[in-house]
Amino acid sequence: MPTSRTPAHVREDPVELARAAIWRLFEEGCIDDDMATTSLLAIDLGVRRVHQAGQPSNGVHRVKPTPRAA
16 A cells, blocks of 8 residues: 555556565564565566566477465
8 A cells, every 4th residue: 555655656566566565564563574585575576477478488388387275
């Protein structure tokens, strides 16, 4: 949720908004540094997967991802 303390460029980008929210939760002591790091890495992995999905595969067949248990 954007707040008045959130810079304008962050409010426009959902990825930056998520990163800012994680940082805010860390600063407020709601999550520890391991959870913050894990969360930020998950965001980065998701961004990479989205970018890779849009690129040509160079003839290599992509493996269909299998669902994981929650």
